Amino acid sequence: MFIKLLGPFELKGATFVCNNCNHAKDADASNYISSGLWPGDPLNISYLMDSSVYRFFYLLKHNIPSTSEMKVVQCLQEMSEGTGREVLFNLRYILFSLPY
Numbered sequence: 232m233f234i235k236l237l238g239p240f241e242l243k244g245a246t247f248v249c250n251n252c253n254h255a256k257d258a259d260a261s262n263y264i265s266s267g268l269w270p271g272d273p274l275n276i277s278y279l280m281d282s283s284v285y286r287f288f289y290l291l292k293h294n295i296p297s298t299s300e301m302k303v304v305q306c307l308q309e310m311s312e313g314t315g316r317e318v319l320f321n322l323r324y325i326l327f328s329l330p331y
Contacts, residue, residue, distance in 0.1 A: 233268055233279040236287055238311025242279065 233242045245258035260270050268279040284307070291298045 232277070233281060234284055234307070235281040236283055236307070236310070238307055238314065 232239055234240075245262065246255050247258065247262070248255045260273065260276055263270060263276065263279055267282045269282060269285070270276045271278045271280060288300075288303055291303060
């Protein structure tokens with residue numbers, strides 16, 4: 232799963248295939264990070280955060296100091312629900328209670 236400003240999206244995984252020899256390699260943390268997706272846990276890539284979500288939260292907190300983390304998370308959840316998808320996990324824990 233990866234989380235963008237439009238909410239969470241399912242991501243089953245990524246595989247890179249060489250055009251010359253057809254060798255396949257599953258994506259690892261460095262591949263995701265170079266694509267702008269940061270793992271929520273450096274040892275377990277079960278969910279990824281788009282760097283734009285971190286930037287958005289940073290800018291809100293510094294430009295509108297009274298903005299609460301819970302309201303930002305609520306907005307992300309409502310944006311996701313507005314597309315017809317349900318948020319079936321604790322988005323607050325995933326977003327801003329990360330181990331690093």
